[in-house]
Amino acid sequence: xxxxxxxxxxxxxxxxxxxxxxxxxxxxxxxxxxxxxxxxxxxxxxxxxxxxxxxxxxxxxxxxxxxxxxxxxxxxxxxxxxxxxxxxxxxxxxxxxxxxxxxxxxxxxxxxxxxxxxxxxxxxxxxxxxxxxxxxxxxxxxxxxxxxxxxxxxxxxxxxxxxxxxxxxxxxxxxxxxxxxxxxxxxxxxxxxxxxxxxxxxxxxxxxxxxxxxxxxxxxxxxxxxxxxxxxxxxxxxxxx
Amino acid sequence: xxxxxxxxxxxxxxxxxxxxxxxxxxxxxxxxxxxxxxxxxxxxxxxxxxxxxxxxxxxxxxxxxxxxxxxxxxxxxxxxxxxxxxxxxxxxxxxxxxxxxxxxxxxxxxxxxxxxxxxxxxxxxxxxxxxxxxxxxxxxxxxxxxxxxxxxxxxxxxxxxxxxxxxxxxxxxxxxxxxxxxxxxxxxxxxxxxxxxxxxxxxxxxxxxxxxxxxxxxxxxxxxxxxxxxxxxxxxxxxxxxxxxxxxxxxxxx
Numbered sequence: 001x002x003x004x005x006x007x008x009x010x011x012x013x014x015x016x017x018x019x020x021x022x023x024x025x026x027x028x029x030x031x032x033x034x035x036x037x038x039x040x041x042x043x044x045x046x047x048x049x050x051x052x053x054x055x056x057x058x059x060x061x062x063x064x065x066x067x068x069x070x071x072x073x074x075x076x077x078x079x080x081x082x083x084x085x086x087x088x089x090x091x092x093x094x095x096x097x098x099x100x101x102x103x104x105x106x107x108x109x110x111x112x113x114x115x116x117x118x119x120x121x122x123x124x125x126x127x128x129x130x131x132x133x134x135x136x137x138x139x140x141x142x143x144x145x146x147x148x149x150x151x152x153x154x155x156x157x158x159x160x161x162x163x164x165x166x167x168x169x170x171x172x173x174x175x176x177x178x179x180x181x182x183x184x185x186x187x188x189x190x191x192x193x194x195x196x197x198x199x200x201x202x203x204x205x206x207x208x209x210x211x212x213x214x215x216x217x218x219x220x221x222x223x224x225x226x227x228x229x230x231x232x233x234x235x236x237x238x239x240x241x
Numbered sequence: 242x243x244x245x246x247x248x249x250x251x252x253x254x255x256x257x258x259x260x261x262x263x264x265x266x267x268x269x270x271x272x273x274x275x276x277x278x279x280x281x282x283x284x285x286x287x288x289x290x291x292x293x294x295x296x297x298x299x300x301x302x303x304x305x306x307x308x309x310x311x312x313x314x315x316x317x318x319x320x321x322x323x324x325x326x327x328x329x330x331x332x333x334x335x336x337x338x339x340x341x342x343x344x345x346x347x348x349x350x351x352x353x354x355x356x357x358x359x360x361x362x363x364x365x366x367x368x369x370x371x372x373x374x375x376x377x378x379x380x381x382x383x384x385x386x387x388x389x390x391x392x393x394x395x396x397x398x399x400x401x402x403x404x405x406x407x408x409x410x411x412x413x414x415x416x417x418x419x420x421x422x423x424x425x426x427x428x429x430x431x432x433x434x435x436x437x438x439x440x441x442x443x444x445x446x447x448x449x450x451x452x453x454x455x456x457x458x459x460x461x462x463x464x465x466x467x468x469x470x471x472x473x474x475x476x477x478x479x480x481x482x483x484x485x486x487x488x489x490x491x492x493x494x495x
Contacts, residue, residue: 048335048336050335050336050491051492070339084332084333097255100255101251101339102251102337103247103339
Protein backbone atom coordinates (compact mmCIF):
# COMPACT_ATOMS: atom_id res chain seq x y z
CA UNK A 1 0.00 0.00 0.00
CA UNK A 2 2.65 2.52 1.06
CA UNK A 3 6.23 2.01 -0.01
CA UNK A 4 8.91 4.57 0.81
CA UNK A 5 12.10 4.08 -1.19
CA UNK A 6 15.21 5.98 -0.09
CA UNK A 7 13.43 9.29 0.48
CA UNK A 8 15.78 12.24 0.93
CA UNK A 9 15.21 15.91 1.70
CA UNK A 10 17.52 18.76 2.64
CA UNK A 11 16.88 22.41 3.39
CA UNK A 12 20.08 24.20 2.45
CA UNK A 13 22.85 22.54 4.46
CA UNK A 14 20.42 20.89 6.86
CA UNK A 15 19.63 17.27 6.05
CA UNK A 16 16.04 16.72 7.24
CA UNK A 17 15.59 13.21 5.85
CA UNK A 18 18.80 11.35 5.01
CA UNK A 19 17.60 8.06 3.55
CA UNK A 20 14.26 6.66 4.58
CA UNK A 21 12.68 3.42 3.39
CA UNK A 22 9.85 1.33 4.77
CA UNK A 23 6.77 -0.52 3.59
CA UNK A 24 3.31 -0.44 5.08
CA UNK A 25 0.47 -2.85 4.33
CA UNK A 26 -3.30 -2.57 4.57
CA UNK A 27 -4.44 -3.07 8.15
CA UNK A 28 -1.24 -1.72 9.69
CA UNK A 29 -1.26 1.29 11.99
CA UNK A 30 2.23 2.72 12.17
CA UNK A 31 3.42 4.88 15.05
CA UNK A 32 5.98 7.19 13.47
CA UNK A 33 8.22 8.41 16.28
CA UNK A 34 11.28 10.57 16.65
CA UNK A 35 12.61 13.54 18.54
CA UNK A 36 11.80 17.07 17.43
CA UNK A 37 13.59 17.69 14.14
CA UNK A 38 14.02 13.98 13.43
CA UNK A 39 12.29 14.39 10.07
CA UNK A 40 8.82 13.04 10.87
CA UNK A 41 6.80 15.98 9.55
CA UNK A 42 9.10 16.42 6.55
CA UNK A 43 8.56 12.76 5.67
CA UNK A 44 4.80 13.08 6.07
CA UNK A 45 4.79 16.19 3.88
CA UNK A 46 6.80 14.44 1.17
CA UNK A 47 4.45 11.46 1.16
CA UNK A 48 1.43 13.81 1.05
CA UNK A 49 2.91 15.57 -2.00
CA UNK A 50 3.32 18.89 -0.19
CA UNK A 51 7.12 18.75 -0.47
CA UNK A 52 9.13 17.35 -3.35
CA UNK A 53 11.78 14.83 -2.29
CA UNK A 54 15.38 15.56 -3.32
CA UNK A 55 15.72 11.88 -4.06
CA UNK A 56 13.92 8.58 -3.71
CA UNK A 57 10.21 7.97 -4.12
CA UNK A 58 7.03 6.99 -2.32
CA UNK A 59 4.68 4.53 -4.00
CA UNK A 60 1.13 5.09 -2.79
CA UNK A 61 -1.16 2.25 -3.77
CA UNK A 62 0.98 1.80 -6.86
CA UNK A 63 1.20 5.50 -7.76
CA UNK A 64 4.49 7.37 -7.53
CA UNK A 65 4.36 10.64 -5.61
CA UNK A 66 7.10 12.02 -7.85
CA UNK A 67 5.83 11.00 -11.29
CA UNK A 68 2.04 10.62 -10.73
CA UNK A 69 1.51 13.08 -7.93
CA UNK A 70 -2.21 13.73 -8.33
CA UNK A 71 -3.10 10.05 -8.62
CA UNK A 72 -0.98 9.33 -5.52
CA UNK A 73 -2.52 12.24 -3.60
CA UNK A 74 -6.04 11.01 -4.33
CA UNK A 75 -5.17 7.87 -2.32
CA UNK A 76 -4.11 9.86 0.74
CA UNK A 77 -5.95 11.51 3.60
CA UNK A 78 -3.62 13.98 5.30
CA UNK A 79 -3.97 15.74 8.63
CA UNK A 80 -1.11 18.26 8.76
CA UNK A 81 0.62 19.21 11.99
CA UNK A 82 -1.51 21.75 13.88
CA UNK A 83 -4.56 20.87 11.74
CA UNK A 84 -4.69 24.14 9.75
CA UNK A 85 -8.25 25.07 8.72
CA UNK A 86 -10.09 28.00 7.13
CA UNK A 87 -11.32 29.73 10.25
CA UNK A 88 -13.97 31.79 8.47
CA UNK A 89 -15.79 28.63 7.35
CA UNK A 90 -18.01 26.26 9.31
CA UNK A 91 -17.09 22.55 9.50
CA UNK A 92 -19.85 21.77 6.98
CA UNK A 93 -18.73 24.36 4.41
CA UNK A 94 -15.10 23.37 4.92
CA UNK A 95 -15.88 19.69 4.40
CA UNK A 96 -17.91 20.54 1.28
CA UNK A 97 -14.91 22.45 -0.05
CA UNK A 98 -12.63 19.46 0.60
CA UNK A 99 -15.15 17.14 -1.08
CA UNK A 100 -15.33 19.46 -4.11
CA UNK A 101 -11.55 19.57 -4.30
CA UNK A 102 -11.47 15.76 -4.38
CA UNK A 103 -13.88 15.81 -7.31
CA UNK A 104 -16.85 14.23 -5.53
CA UNK A 105 -20.25 14.64 -7.19
CA UNK A 106 -23.05 16.49 -5.41
CA UNK A 107 -24.63 13.25 -4.11
CA UNK A 108 -21.26 11.76 -3.13
CA UNK A 109 -20.39 15.01 -1.39
CA UNK A 110 -23.60 15.02 0.67
CA UNK A 111 -23.06 11.41 1.75
CA UNK A 112 -19.36 11.91 2.46
CA UNK A 113 -19.95 15.02 4.59
CA UNK A 114 -22.62 13.22 6.63
CA UNK A 115 -20.37 10.18 7.06
CA UNK A 116 -17.30 12.06 8.28
CA UNK A 117 -19.32 14.34 10.56
CA UNK A 118 -20.65 11.20 12.24
CA UNK A 119 -17.24 9.49 12.28
CA UNK A 120 -15.45 12.47 13.80
CA UNK A 121 -18.37 13.23 16.13
CA UNK A 122 -18.65 16.89 15.24
CA UNK A 123 -22.39 17.06 14.48
CA UNK A 124 -23.01 19.40 17.42
CA UNK A 125 -20.56 22.01 16.05
CA UNK A 126 -21.05 21.42 12.31
CA UNK A 127 -22.73 24.78 11.71
CA UNK A 128 -20.53 26.93 13.95
CA UNK A 129 -17.63 29.02 12.64
CA UNK A 130 -14.35 27.10 12.89
CA UNK A 131 -12.80 30.16 14.60
CA UNK A 132 -15.19 29.60 17.52
CA UNK A 133 -14.28 25.92 18.00
CA UNK A 134 -11.93 24.54 20.66
CA UNK A 135 -8.56 23.13 19.62
CA UNK A 136 -9.90 19.61 20.10
CA UNK A 137 -12.87 20.17 17.84
CA UNK A 138 -10.69 21.82 15.21
CA UNK A 139 -8.45 18.78 15.17
CA UNK A 140 -11.47 16.56 14.69
CA UNK A 141 -12.66 18.74 11.81
CA UNK A 142 -9.19 18.30 10.27
CA UNK A 143 -9.49 14.57 10.76
CA UNK A 144 -12.94 14.57 9.16
CA UNK A 145 -11.48 16.47 6.18
CA UNK A 146 -8.71 13.87 5.81
CA UNK A 147 -11.39 11.16 5.61
CA UNK A 148 -13.76 12.92 3.21
CA UNK A 149 -12.76 10.93 0.10
CA UNK A 150 -12.38 7.63 1.99
CA UNK A 151 -8.65 7.34 1.24
CA UNK A 152 -6.71 4.08 1.33
CA UNK A 153 -3.87 5.64 3.29
CA UNK A 154 -4.09 8.05 6.20
CA UNK A 155 -1.25 10.31 7.30
CA UNK A 156 -2.01 11.84 10.68
CA UNK A 157 0.53 14.30 12.07
CA UNK A 158 -0.05 14.62 15.85
CA UNK A 159 -3.77 13.72 15.63
CA UNK A 160 -4.37 13.76 19.39
CA UNK A 161 -2.35 16.87 20.21
CA UNK A 162 -4.52 19.23 22.28
CA UNK A 163 -7.34 16.76 22.80
CA UNK A 164 -8.79 15.96 26.21
CA UNK A 165 -8.85 12.31 27.38
CA UNK A 166 -12.40 11.75 26.14
CA UNK A 167 -11.57 13.16 22.70
CA UNK A 168 -8.35 11.13 22.58
CA UNK A 169 -10.35 8.00 23.26
CA UNK A 170 -12.75 8.93 20.46
CA UNK A 171 -9.85 9.36 18.00
CA UNK A 172 -8.35 6.04 19.11
CA UNK A 173 -11.70 4.34 18.55
CA UNK A 174 -11.99 5.96 15.11
CA UNK A 175 -8.49 4.79 14.14
CA UNK A 176 -9.30 1.28 15.39
CA UNK A 177 -12.51 1.23 13.32
CA UNK A 178 -10.73 2.34 10.14
CA UNK A 179 -7.56 0.27 10.61
CA UNK A 180 -8.66 -3.00 8.92
CA UNK A 181 -9.40 -1.23 5.62
CA UNK A 182 -6.54 1.26 5.51
CA UNK A 183 -2.85 1.79 6.07
CA UNK A 184 -2.40 4.47 8.72
CA UNK A 185 0.71 6.46 9.69
CA UNK A 186 0.48 8.39 12.95
CA UNK A 187 3.24 10.78 13.85
CA UNK A 188 3.16 11.54 17.56
CA UNK A 189 5.16 12.77 20.54
CA UNK A 190 2.78 11.15 22.99
CA UNK A 191 4.35 7.76 23.59
CA UNK A 192 1.51 6.36 25.70
CA UNK A 193 -0.77 6.79 22.67
CA UNK A 194 1.32 4.33 20.68
CA UNK A 195 0.39 0.98 22.25
CA UNK A 196 -3.26 2.06 22.28
CA UNK A 197 -3.38 2.87 18.57
CA UNK A 198 -0.48 1.30 16.70
CA UNK A 199 0.38 -2.19 15.55
CA UNK A 200 3.90 -1.19 14.58
CA UNK A 201 6.44 1.47 15.53
CA UNK A 202 9.16 3.09 13.49
CA UNK A 203 11.56 5.41 15.26
CA UNK A 204 13.55 7.77 13.07
CA UNK A 205 16.50 9.98 13.81
CA UNK A 206 18.02 12.47 11.38
CA UNK A 207 15.76 11.04 8.73
CA UNK A 208 16.87 7.41 9.11
CA UNK A 209 15.05 4.44 10.60
CA UNK A 210 16.63 3.44 13.92
CA UNK A 211 13.95 1.01 15.10
CA UNK A 212 11.14 -0.88 13.39
CA UNK A 213 9.21 -3.12 15.78
CA UNK A 214 5.87 -3.76 17.39
CA UNK A 215 5.11 -1.40 20.29
CA UNK A 216 5.32 -4.30 22.74
CA UNK A 217 8.69 -5.49 21.43
CA UNK A 218 10.11 -1.96 21.62
CA UNK A 219 8.72 -1.47 25.13
CA UNK A 220 10.18 -4.81 26.23
CA UNK A 221 13.67 -3.81 25.05
CA UNK A 222 14.11 -1.60 28.16
CA UNK A 223 13.00 -2.16 31.76
CA UNK A 224 11.21 1.21 31.84
CA UNK A 225 8.99 0.43 28.86
CA UNK A 226 8.41 2.44 25.69
CA UNK A 227 9.57 5.80 27.04
CA UNK A 228 12.87 4.38 28.29
CA UNK A 229 13.36 2.51 25.02
CA UNK A 230 12.78 5.73 23.08
CA UNK A 231 15.24 7.67 25.29
CA UNK A 232 17.80 4.87 25.05
CA UNK A 233 17.59 4.99 21.24
CA UNK A 234 18.03 8.76 21.29
CA UNK A 235 21.01 8.50 23.66
CA UNK A 236 22.65 5.80 21.55
CA UNK A 237 22.29 7.91 18.41
CA UNK A 238 23.68 10.97 20.18
CA UNK A 239 26.69 8.97 21.41
CA UNK A 240 27.29 7.63 17.89
CA UNK A 241 27.09 11.06 16.29
CA UNK B 242 -8.85 8.99 -12.06
CA UNK B 243 -8.89 12.65 -12.96
CA UNK B 244 -7.34 13.87 -16.22
CA UNK B 245 -5.17 16.98 -16.29
CA UNK B 246 -8.11 19.03 -17.58
CA UNK B 247 -10.50 17.64 -14.95
CA UNK B 248 -7.88 18.27 -12.25
CA UNK B 249 -7.60 21.89 -13.35
CA UNK B 250 -11.37 22.36 -13.47
CA UNK B 251 -11.93 20.68 -10.11
CA UNK B 252 -9.30 22.85 -8.45
CA UNK B 253 -10.62 25.98 -10.16
CA UNK B 254 -14.20 25.37 -9.05
CA UNK B 255 -13.27 24.45 -5.47
CA UNK B 256 -10.92 27.44 -5.09
CA UNK B 257 -13.47 29.85 -6.60
CA UNK B 258 -16.23 28.69 -4.22
CA UNK B 259 -13.89 28.80 -1.24
CA UNK B 260 -12.69 32.34 -2.00
CA UNK B 261 -16.16 33.69 -2.74
CA UNK B 262 -17.33 32.31 0.60
CA UNK B 263 -14.27 33.88 2.30
CA UNK B 264 -14.96 37.30 0.74
CA UNK B 265 -18.59 37.33 1.82
CA UNK B 266 -18.21 35.52 5.17
CA UNK B 267 -16.20 38.49 6.41
CA UNK B 268 -16.92 42.23 5.88
CA UNK B 269 -14.07 42.32 3.32
CA UNK B 270 -16.14 42.27 0.12
CA UNK B 271 -18.83 44.58 1.48
CA UNK B 272 -16.27 47.11 2.77
CA UNK B 273 -14.32 46.89 -0.49
CA UNK B 274 -17.39 47.51 -2.65
CA UNK B 275 -18.66 50.33 -0.43
CA UNK B 276 -15.34 52.21 -0.31
CA UNK B 277 -14.70 51.63 -4.02
CA UNK B 278 -18.09 53.10 -4.95
CA UNK B 279 -17.66 56.01 -2.57
CA UNK B 280 -14.18 56.95 -3.81
CA UNK B 281 -15.11 56.44 -7.46
CA UNK B 282 -18.19 58.57 -6.91
CA UNK B 283 -16.21 61.39 -5.31
CA UNK B 284 -13.60 61.31 -8.09
CA UNK B 285 -16.18 61.18 -10.88
CA UNK B 286 -18.83 63.59 -9.68
CA UNK B 287 -16.77 65.99 -7.60
CA UNK B 288 -13.12 66.00 -8.71
CA UNK B 289 -13.91 65.63 -12.42
CA UNK B 290 -16.85 68.06 -12.13
CA UNK B 291 -19.04 65.68 -14.10
CA UNK B 292 -22.00 68.05 -14.38
CA UNK B 293 -19.80 70.89 -15.69
CA UNK B 294 -18.77 68.87 -18.75
CA UNK B 295 -22.25 69.16 -20.21
CA UNK B 296 -21.77 65.85 -22.04
CA UNK B 297 -23.86 62.70 -21.64
CA UNK B 298 -20.92 60.31 -21.41
CA UNK B 299 -19.02 58.49 -18.70
CA UNK B 300 -15.57 59.80 -19.69
CA UNK B 301 -14.86 61.39 -16.28
CA UNK B 302 -15.92 58.12 -14.64
CA UNK B 303 -13.71 55.82 -16.72
CA UNK B 304 -10.77 58.25 -16.57
CA UNK B 305 -10.12 57.31 -12.94
CA UNK B 306 -10.42 53.54 -13.33
CA UNK B 307 -6.70 52.71 -13.88
CA UNK B 308 -5.63 54.96 -11.00
CA UNK B 309 -8.21 53.60 -8.58
CA UNK B 310 -7.77 49.97 -9.67
CA UNK B 311 -4.06 50.42 -9.01
CA UNK B 312 -4.92 50.84 -5.30
CA UNK B 313 -8.11 48.81 -4.91
CA UNK B 314 -7.33 45.63 -6.83
CA UNK B 315 -4.11 44.77 -4.93
CA UNK B 316 -6.18 45.29 -1.74
CA UNK B 317 -8.70 42.75 -2.97
CA UNK B 318 -6.02 40.24 -3.96
CA UNK B 319 -3.49 40.75 -1.16
CA UNK B 320 -4.68 37.87 1.03
CA UNK B 321 -5.30 35.31 -1.72
CA UNK B 322 -2.04 33.42 -1.12
CA UNK B 323 -0.34 35.27 1.74
CA UNK B 324 -3.07 34.18 4.17
CA UNK B 325 -2.74 30.56 3.03
CA UNK B 326 0.91 30.76 4.05
CA UNK B 327 0.40 32.61 7.34
CA UNK B 328 -2.45 30.31 8.46
CA UNK B 329 -0.77 27.11 7.28
CA UNK B 330 -3.64 26.21 4.95
CA UNK B 331 -1.30 26.24 1.94
CA UNK B 332 -0.32 22.77 3.14
CA UNK B 333 -3.94 21.62 2.76
CA UNK B 334 -4.09 23.01 -0.78
CA UNK B 335 -0.78 21.48 -1.84
CA UNK B 336 -1.95 18.07 -0.57
CA UNK B 337 -5.07 18.14 -2.77
CA UNK B 338 -5.13 16.01 -5.93
CA UNK B 339 -5.77 19.01 -8.18
CA UNK B 340 -3.57 20.98 -10.53
CA UNK B 341 -1.98 24.12 -9.16
CA UNK B 342 -2.95 26.37 -12.13
CA UNK B 343 -6.58 25.44 -11.41
CA UNK B 344 -6.27 26.70 -7.84
CA UNK B 345 -4.47 29.85 -8.97
CA UNK B 346 -7.07 30.66 -11.64
CA UNK B 347 -9.96 29.84 -9.28
CA UNK B 348 -8.70 32.27 -6.67
CA UNK B 349 -8.12 34.97 -9.27
CA UNK B 350 -11.60 34.48 -10.73
CA UNK B 351 -13.15 34.81 -7.25
CA UNK B 352 -11.46 38.19 -6.72
CA UNK B 353 -12.46 39.14 -10.27
CA UNK B 354 -16.07 38.26 -9.46
CA UNK B 355 -16.05 40.70 -6.53
CA UNK B 356 -14.51 43.37 -8.77
CA UNK B 357 -17.20 42.69 -11.39
CA UNK B 358 -19.87 43.07 -8.73
CA UNK B 359 -18.40 46.43 -7.69
CA UNK B 360 -18.41 47.59 -11.32
CA UNK B 361 -21.94 46.28 -11.85
CA UNK B 362 -23.12 48.46 -8.99
CA UNK B 363 -22.05 51.54 -10.99
CA UNK B 364 -24.56 50.71 -13.74
CA UNK B 365 -27.13 53.15 -12.21
CA UNK B 366 -24.68 55.92 -13.17
CA UNK B 367 -24.82 54.68 -16.77
CA UNK B 368 -28.62 54.85 -16.55
CA UNK B 369 -28.35 58.36 -15.07
CA UNK B 370 -26.25 59.51 -18.04
CA UNK B 371 -28.93 58.21 -20.40
CA UNK B 372 -31.52 60.23 -18.52
CA UNK B 373 -29.36 63.36 -18.85
CA UNK B 374 -29.08 63.06 -22.61
CA UNK B 375 -28.43 60.74 -25.58
CA UNK B 376 -25.41 58.60 -24.72
CA UNK B 377 -23.24 56.36 -26.92
CA UNK B 378 -24.21 53.16 -25.12
CA UNK B 379 -22.16 50.87 -27.37
CA UNK B 380 -19.01 52.88 -26.56
CA UNK B 381 -19.83 52.83 -22.86
CA UNK B 382 -20.38 49.05 -22.97
CA UNK B 383 -16.99 48.57 -24.67
CA UNK B 384 -15.27 50.70 -22.03
CA UNK B 385 -17.01 48.84 -19.22
CA UNK B 386 -15.86 45.52 -20.70
CA UNK B 387 -12.26 46.70 -21.07
CA UNK B 388 -12.35 48.14 -17.56
CA UNK B 389 -13.35 44.75 -16.18
CA UNK B 390 -10.57 43.03 -18.16
CA UNK B 391 -8.07 45.62 -16.88
CA UNK B 392 -9.29 44.98 -13.32
CA UNK B 393 -8.40 41.32 -13.88
CA UNK B 394 -4.87 42.33 -14.89
CA UNK B 395 -4.44 44.42 -11.73
CA UNK B 396 -5.83 41.54 -9.65
CA UNK B 397 -3.43 39.12 -11.32
CA UNK B 398 -0.52 41.31 -10.17
CA UNK B 399 -1.87 41.34 -6.59
CA UNK B 400 -2.46 37.58 -6.57
CA UNK B 401 1.02 36.76 -7.91
CA UNK B 402 2.69 39.10 -5.42
CA UNK B 403 0.66 37.63 -2.53
CA UNK B 404 2.24 34.24 -3.29
CA UNK B 405 5.66 35.70 -2.46
CA UNK B 406 4.99 36.67 1.15
CA UNK B 407 3.09 35.60 4.25
CA UNK B 408 2.18 39.23 5.02
CA UNK B 409 -0.98 40.55 3.36
CA UNK B 410 0.11 44.14 4.08
CA UNK B 411 3.46 43.61 2.37
CA UNK B 412 1.67 41.95 -0.55
CA UNK B 413 -0.54 45.03 -0.84
CA UNK B 414 2.38 47.48 -0.76
CA UNK B 415 4.40 45.56 -3.36
CA UNK B 416 1.26 45.01 -5.46
CA UNK B 417 0.47 48.74 -5.50
CA UNK B 418 4.08 49.55 -6.36
CA UNK B 419 4.12 47.17 -9.35
CA UNK B 420 0.68 48.37 -10.42
CA UNK B 421 1.80 51.99 -10.15
CA UNK B 422 4.82 51.37 -12.39
CA UNK B 423 2.63 49.64 -14.99
CA UNK B 424 0.10 52.46 -14.86
CA UNK B 425 2.38 55.48 -14.71
CA UNK B 426 4.54 54.23 -17.60
CA UNK B 427 1.81 55.45 -19.93
CA UNK B 428 1.32 58.77 -18.20
CA UNK B 429 2.53 61.55 -20.55
CA UNK B 430 4.60 63.01 -17.71
CA UNK B 431 6.56 59.74 -17.34
CA UNK B 432 6.69 58.62 -20.98
CA UNK B 433 7.67 62.20 -21.92
CA UNK B 434 10.49 62.22 -19.38
CA UNK B 435 11.74 58.86 -20.68
CA UNK B 436 11.53 60.17 -24.25
CA UNK B 437 13.56 63.26 -23.30
CA UNK B 438 16.14 61.12 -21.56
CA UNK B 439 16.47 58.12 -23.92
CA UNK B 440 14.78 59.23 -27.11
CA UNK B 441 11.19 59.17 -28.46
CA UNK B 442 11.25 55.45 -29.29
CA UNK B 443 12.14 54.58 -25.69
CA UNK B 444 9.25 56.74 -24.45
CA UNK B 445 6.87 54.99 -26.86
CA UNK B 446 8.20 51.55 -25.91
CA UNK B 447 7.72 52.25 -22.19
CA UNK B 448 4.20 53.52 -22.81
CA UNK B 449 3.31 50.30 -24.67
CA UNK B 450 3.73 48.38 -21.41
CA UNK B 451 1.29 50.63 -19.58
CA UNK B 452 -2.28 49.75 -18.69
CA UNK B 453 -3.11 53.42 -19.19
CA UNK B 454 -2.12 53.34 -22.86
CA UNK B 455 -4.21 50.27 -23.66
CA UNK B 456 -7.20 51.49 -21.70
CA UNK B 457 -7.13 54.91 -23.36
CA UNK B 458 -8.28 53.45 -26.70
CA UNK B 459 -11.18 51.71 -25.00
CA UNK B 460 -12.12 54.97 -23.27
CA UNK B 461 -12.89 56.34 -26.70
CA UNK B 462 -15.24 53.39 -27.22
CA UNK B 463 -12.86 51.56 -29.55
CA UNK B 464 -12.29 47.85 -28.96
CA UNK B 465 -8.75 47.08 -30.08
CA UNK B 466 -7.47 43.54 -30.50
CA UNK B 467 -4.02 44.76 -29.42
CA UNK B 468 -5.43 45.91 -26.09
CA UNK B 469 -7.24 42.61 -25.51
CA UNK B 470 -4.10 40.62 -26.31
CA UNK B 471 -2.07 42.87 -24.01
CA UNK B 472 -4.37 42.49 -21.00
CA UNK B 473 -5.11 38.77 -21.43
CA UNK B 474 -1.44 38.09 -22.16
CA UNK B 475 -0.49 39.98 -19.02
CA UNK B 476 -3.03 38.01 -16.95
CA UNK B 477 -1.67 34.73 -18.36
CA UNK B 478 1.88 35.80 -17.48
CA UNK B 479 0.86 36.65 -13.91
CA UNK B 480 -1.02 33.34 -13.53
CA UNK B 481 2.09 31.49 -14.73
CA UNK B 482 4.29 33.42 -12.27
CA UNK B 483 1.76 32.87 -9.47
CA UNK B 484 1.78 29.12 -10.16
CA UNK B 485 5.56 29.13 -10.22
CA UNK B 486 5.79 31.00 -6.89
CA UNK B 487 3.37 28.57 -5.20
CA UNK B 488 4.94 25.45 -6.70
CA UNK B 489 8.32 26.71 -5.50
CA UNK B 490 7.11 25.88 -1.97
CA UNK B 491 7.13 22.20 -2.87
CA UNK B 492 10.89 22.56 -2.94
CA UNK B 493 10.84 23.73 0.66
CA UNK B 494 10.55 27.53 0.28
CA UNK B 495 8.25 29.17 2.84
